[in-house]
Amino acid sequence: xxxxxxSGPGLVKPSETLSLTCTVSGGSISNEYxxxxxxxxxxxxxxxxxxxxxxxxxxxxxxxxxxTISVDTSxxxxxxxxxxxxxxxxxxxxxxxxxxxxxxxxxGTLVTVSS
Amino acid sequence: SYDLTQPPxxxxxxxxxxxxxxxxxxxxxxxxxxxxxxPGHSPVLVIYQDNKRPSGIPERFSGSNSGNxxxxxxxxxxxLDEADYYCQAWDSSTVxxxxxxxxxxx
Numbered sequence: 001x002x003x004x005x006x007s008g009p010g011l012v013k014p015s016e017t018l019s020l021t022c023t024v025s026g027g028s029i030s031n032e033y034x035x036x037x038x039x040x041x042x043x044x045x046x047x048x049x050x051x052x053x054x055x056x057x058x059x060x061x062x063x064x065x066x067x068t069i070s071v072d073t074s075x076x077x078x079x080x081x082x083x084x085x086x087x088x089x090x091x092x093x094x095x096x097x098x099x100x101x102x103x104x105x106x107x108g109t110l111v112t113v114s115s
Numbered sequence: 116s117y118d119l120t121q122p123p124x125x126x127x128x129x130x131x132x133x134x135x136x137x138x139x140x141x142x143x144x145x146x147x148x149x150x151x152x153x154p155g156h157s158p159v160l161v162i163y164q165d166n167k168r169p170s171g172i173p174e175r176f177s178g179s180n181s182g183n184x185x186x187x188x189x190x191x192x193x194x195l196d197e198a199d200y201y202c203q204a205w206d207s208s209t210v211x212x213x214x215x216x217x218x219x220x221x
Contacts (some may be wrong), residue, residue, distance in 0.1 A: 045150075
């Protein structure tokens with residue numbers, strides 16, 4: 001069974017860039033969609049965007065100006081960059097398998113935006 | 116933007132049927148997905164494409180979708196079904212989540 005695990009800094013300063021990487025194991029990143037979703041503490045789920053293994057992307061319109069999702073098939077990884085973060089970007093960030101729906105979620109990593 | 120609305124909370128007695136609704140404009144024209152999230156855990160897909168159950172999801176979970184609303188039904192609700200439930204749809208190639216429903220079994 002495929003597994004996904006997000007990794008990256010747990011603390012980011014306001015105005016800086018949040019960068020996370022998701023490593024796919026137990027299967028190939030090819031021929032699949034991969035997503036980033038976040039959940040602020042105590043709140044609901046917010047879709048960030050998804051990428052196809054070929055590199056085509058779709059982003060949440062409310063975040064589109066600050067988000068870049070990329071893929072590295074040679075490393076079986078995909079990544080998230082969120083620019084100009086504020087405290088409102090503090091959340092558990094999930095990487096997941098799927099695009100229009102998610103059939104497997106990773107463990108989630110808490111990213112706190114604070115000076 | 117497209118919005119999905121869920122009741123923030125609901126409660127059900129053990130053994131009874133819980134029906135969680137998700138409403139959105141012409142939602143019946145789209146596929147709806149449902150996720151279960153227990154405290155401290157990642158969400159789990161319990162219904163996809165309106166009414167299909169992934170492998171390993173108990174038969175007591177079922178779904179329907181018509182008109183402007185989709186419904187997740189849990190028959191014979193058990194204590195372990197207590198969780199947050201999120202609906203999700205796909206509109207214009209973007210993914211939209213409902214606000215979530217906290218289901219309490221008491």
